Amino acid sequence: MRDIHSPSEQNYIQQLSIDCVILGYQDSQLSVLVPKLNFRGDFWALPSGFIYQNEGIDQAARRILEGRTGIKDIYLEQFRVFGDAPRSNIRFLERLIELNKDTLGDKQFDRKEFDWITRRFVSIGYYALVDINKVVPRKTELDESIDWYPVRDLPPMIMDHHEMVKCALETLQLNLDQKLIAFNLLPETFTMREVQELYESIFDRAFARNNFQKKILDLNVLERLEKKFTGAANKAPFLYRFRNEGMQAG
């Protein structure tokens, strides 16, 4: 992505950024997608970017997410603005430059760029929830790697990115039942146990099996299909499918 290299020369709104907390689900585990920057010093930072003059913030969030991770067409929503007075990249960037002095001479950080990027920034937090199996994150040349980290065992991230994840997760929990986005994380057909494991990952607590089944079925969004014979020595569970008539895709 060209726009990452010289933000000061792009037609961006200044001092306003977007940070994305991409929560992913796989194997009963909730993770966060965190790129690791392609510099010495172990810098992890949430996928972030800036807003073009002629695009809306939601649109910008989607573009940034796709540009930085390759992920697109997913549910994505703002959850909070982070705008404390001293909020800036400067400490992080100075440390990065200090640790990469030798290799950085021919790279981007000229004075103008540095000043632009290290100003105080207000950032709009967006969060998403995706099925890790259905998504192929691809790193940009800016990153050394881009990996999923367990949400309760994150690497050290720059700035206030830990607080952002915490806040995003709280918002997700608050809205999960209403928005039904959780069902997008399941395969086409699935068992009730899989739904429960998904919920338990997101809320990080156990649910009673009997009552959970009732609650989910009472939502009236699932249709029951045939049974699923796994070969296990026990009663075969029913398969279900999400009835998404009148739901938005993605």
Add this chain to the structure above:
Amino acid sequence: MRDIHSPSEQNYIQQLSIDCVILGYQDSQLSVLVPKLNFRGDFWALPSGFIYQNEGIDQAARRILEGRTGIKDIYLEQFRVFGDAPRSNIRFLERLIELNKDTLGDKQFDRKEFDWITRRFVSIGYYALVDINKVVPRKTELDESIDWYPVRDLPPMIMDHHEMVKCALETLQLNLDQKLIAFNLLPETFTMREVQELYESIFDRAFARNNFQKKILDLNVLERLEKKFTGAANKAPFLYRFRNEGMQAG
């Protein structure tokens, strides 16, 4: 307020603003505080302002609110960011200038100012809930007047300010029980009926008297005082006081 006159020369973050939806309560009626601009053409606009480089957004919201309305020390919280691509003052300002051509020659709008203020703006919405009786809005010289308008009968406002009020009200309703800020709207001592009328204003619907009383008392935040003899020909209601031990003031 000097800072209102030449925003382009102030040390503000560009293209980022704050809009305040000040909900006020009085006489069982919920209102919104809306200044009317001191220009020909009947322009109503929510109290808005910009963010200094060295202040946090919450701090900015409080300063803006006080500067534009005189109101301070109240609960104030962000509820949403408004950032569609075409979001700009320009249509409103052009109309304002058109209608005020003759008197505007000696006033502020030089080219630089106009360009600064009519760019695309992203705005962070903050809302507050206050007791109209305890608050004295004072207009600035920028305004012709500043008045309370019934929340379901607002004057035509500029830009997306109607949507902002709608969104703020929904957020308030969602959080009312948890935050207990509603009790700040009542006098020092009050009757249960007053609490109920307050709730009914905010939710725009009736509550059953018996169950409402139980629900509120079950919150365990009120202490019962003596009775209140109004002179009416009926049983005198008890007075209550809000026990705000461990609550934040304001």
Add this chain to the structure above:
DNA sequence: CACTATTGTCTATCTTTAAGACAATAAATT
């Protein structure tokens, strides 16, 4: 002293949530 309007509270009913119990059953084991 009846009468009116309003308040405080009780009860009955219904709904939701939580926890316990158990039959049904798919396959492995005997």
Add this chain to the structure above:
DNA sequence: AATTTATTGTCTTAAAGATAGACAATAGTG
């Protein structure tokens, strides 16, 4: 083929919360 094991679907019961109806207890009025 009967027994065993792990898991599933659902029922029952209990507890908690919400909703609605009823009524006695006033503070004044006529």
